[in-house]
Amino acid sequence: MIADIVFIGIVITTLVGAFMAVWLKNVFYNALSLILSLFGVACLFIYLNSEFLAIMEVIIYIGAIAVAIIFAIMLSKPSLLTEGKRSAAKTLRSLIIAGLLFFGLWLTLRRTTWPEAGVEGDYSIRAIGRALLTTNILPFEAVSLVLLVAIIGALLISSFNRYSEPEAKNLKNGIPASPADRLRSAHDDDAKQNDDTYSEGELGG
Amino acid sequence: MVSQSLQSYLLVSAALFSLGVFGLLSRRNLVAIVISLELILNSASINFLAFNKFCMHDKVTGQVFVIFIIALAAAEVCIGLSLILLLYKRKNSINIEEAKELKG
Numbered sequence: 642m643i644a645d646i647v648f649i650g651i652v653i654t655t656l657v658g659a660f661m662a663v664w665l666k667n668v669f670y671n672a673l674s675l676i677l678s679l680f681g682v683a684c685l686f687i688y689l690n691s692e693f694l695a696i697m698e699v700i701i702y703i704g705a706i707a708v709a710i711i712f713a714i715m716l717s718k719p720s721l722l723t724e725g726k727r728s729a730a731k732t733l734r735s736l737i738i739a740g741l742l743f744f745g746l747w748l749t750l751r752r753t754t755w756p757e758a759g760v761e762g763d764y765s766i767r768a769i770g771r772a773l774l775t776t777n778i779l780p781f782e783a784v785s786l787v788l789l790v791a792i793i794g795a796l797l798i799s800s801f802n803r804y805s806e807p808e809a810k811n812l813k814n815g816i817p818a819s820p821a822d823r824l825r826s827a828h829d830d831d832a833k834q835n836d837d838t839y840s841e842g843e844l845g846g
Numbered sequence: 847m848v849s850q851s852l853q854s855y856l857l858v859s860a861a862l863f864s865l866g867v868f869g870l871l872s873r874r875n876l877v878a879i880v881i882s883l884e885l886i887l888n889s890a891s892i893n894f895l896a897f898n899k900f901c902m903h904d905k906v907t908g909q910v911f912v913i914f915i916i917a918l919a920a921a922e923v924c925i926g927l928s929l930i931l932l933l934y935k936r937k938n939s940i941n942i943e944e945a946k947e948l949k950g
Contacts, residue, residue, distance in 0.1 A: 648849035652858050659862055659885050663869030668877050675881050678862075682888045685858065688849055689895040691909050694916075698891075701916050706884065706923045713877055713927040717934045732872050739868035746860035755852055755901055762905035772906040773913070784917045791921035795928040 648688060655681030666727075668714055676707045690764045855896035862889035876930045876940045880923060887919045 658678030662671050679702045686695035773781050848854050862885055869882030891912045898908020930940055937944050 645848045656861055659865045662881050662885065663865055668875050671878050671881050675884060678885065679888065682892060685892055686895060689899045691895050694909055694912050697916060701920060706920060709923055709927055710877060710880060713930055716931055717940055735868050735871035738871060739864045742867055743860055743864035750853055750856050758901055758903050760899055764905050768906045769909050772910050777910050780914060784914055788917060788921050791924045795924045798928045798932055
């Protein structure tokens with residue numbers, strides 16, 4: 642009985658957190674609500690007898706992913722993060738699509754009879770480790786490769802900034818400048834650089 | 847018993863998924879879109895573990911699958927956030943409607 646009450650509390654926490662994570666305008670509040678929601682999901686994992694995954698959820702999702710998202714928010718200027726006025730039509734359309742999706746899923750859940758198996762069994766970390774290193778060894782290694790490639794890719798993408806900055810100057814409102822404009826702006830840059838070095842030299846002298 | 851039936855977990859997961867889709871469609875901020883994607887991935891994880899508990903004889907397969915989901919979500923966020931930061935550096939904005947060079 643008490644388990645049910647706690648379960649309902651956890652579900653409400655999760656769904657309210659998720660709602661705040663998609664609805665509030667300030668992106669920083671979104672990230673904090675995401676943490677609340679993920680914590681609720683971790684509690685649901687405990688109800689599903691997967692304590693190991695609950696811990697992993699807290700460590701990886703809250704400890705790494707949510708913190709990475711907050712990093713990204715901090716690295717871009719806060720003034721640019723607040724959205725303008727919500728467009729009512731877009732919100733309404735999204736609401737209708739999401740509502741229809743939920744209604745469809747709910748109908749499916751109501752009408753389907755799932756195959757039942759007992760809830761008793763071996764949920765232990767020992768069994769998970771054995772399954773990971775025997776039957777699922779190929780996907781396990783593939784995932785490790787994917788993670789490695791993702792990390793290298795992220796480093797590569799973010800270290801190309803230095804070379805892509807002059808390119809960004811040639812973009813006017815997202816439209817690439819004409820070749821003549823590009824030449825002119827490159828010439829301006831050169832002239833400016835020459836000025837800078839000249840004045841620096843003078844100051845240094 | 848609400849907490850001992852498969853239906854209630856699936857319903858929570860469906861609600862979380864719909865909220866994620868709503869955020870994905872209605873937001874214009876790229877970081878908010880990544881947050882919505884996380885919600886969708888989490889609803890999939892809840893589904894896997896619920897079926898693992900109530901419908902499987904072998905109680906390990908679903909948990910192994912959720913480990914893979916978490917690892918891939920970490921990779922996805924890693925790439926996605928670095929792309930967002932690159933876009934911010936080029937455009938000085940992370941509004942998704944600014945990124946329209948490809949006219950998609």
